Amino acid sequence: MSLLILGIESSCDETGVALVRVPDTAPGAAALPVPQLLAHALHSQIDMHQAYGGVVPELASRDHIRRVLPLTTQVLADAGEPLSAVDVVAYTRGPGLAGALLVGAGVACALGAALDVPVLGVHHLEGHLLSPFLSADPPEFPFVALLVSGGHTQLMRVDGVGRYAILGETIDDAAGEAFDKSAKLLGLGYPGGPALSRLAEQGDVAAFKLPRPLLHSGNLDFSFAGLKTAVLTQAQRLGDALEARKADLAASTEAAIVEVLVKKTLAALDATGLRRVVVAGGVGANRRLREQLNAACQQRRVRVHYPELHLCTDNGAMIALAAAMRLQAGQQQAGRDYAFDVKPRWPLDAIVAAA
Structure with missing residues (x-):
């Protein structure tokens, strides 16, 4: 029997809702069918937060409502x-x-109670991790x-739904923060990463020599705080000349971040012996x-998979999908306990399935 899953995402500054169908599994099938995205809608709060240079949590929560x-x-x-056709309501738990999480959780549990259907809290990062399965070129495990x-x-390393082994992670600023904070130093406003x-x-990637933190550390951890400081130092040195060199500094900053991400990913492939990458x-x-x-992996004959561009940012489709794949894999049961809580800080390894 197929399932219809409604997914709600409200973790930060985008409200996303989607409907995903889990097809019936054919008897004797070697693999579970990929859930089908039927429809999704997204509202971004970018225009509202731009005046403040970043997300204002109280305003975000009110807009989700x-x-x-x-x-x-x-x-x-x-x-x-x-609405009566919905079998499960999924929401971002953390x-x-x-405040933003509580809006989505409250609405999801209220809908679940009204419909007398199970609800399921989903890890936001697991939603991102599994989102390429909704692409035209879905990956395969591992x-x-x-x-x-x-x-x-x-x-x-991802061997299946809930079977995750952390190989490396950021010890301070993440790549997204490095993009956003560097953009703010350059006066590019919010959201900074896409603007940078x-x-x-328009700039020259080799115009400024910026650090590549932990590039030769011998492990797979990341650190981008030092890069942000280097961008600040360079901007201060330029002084009045910054405006004329802003594109060059942006290009050099992006090149530094990307080089670290690419080389660390290739090192992870070497360490695991795997031939497939999901971004x-x-x-x-x-x-x-x-x-x-893509160029580096093509040389190594490694497959690379991405989410569709419109599903890279926060969205309800990835939440409905993650719930669907967890239910398919038997990693989690949706329940009818409509008392809810949220987890603003929730490490991804906390949901790892037992081996």
């Missing part, structure tokens, strides 16, 4: 399904902003995953990262 039910109505209409989302940069990448296309999270949309990683 306004958006989540209209988006749910839109998704159901787009999919041609009534990590994220506490693979090395480069997870670059907001304040998280991690390399892991657009400006970098997930917002930074996975970066054009330079995709070009350089």
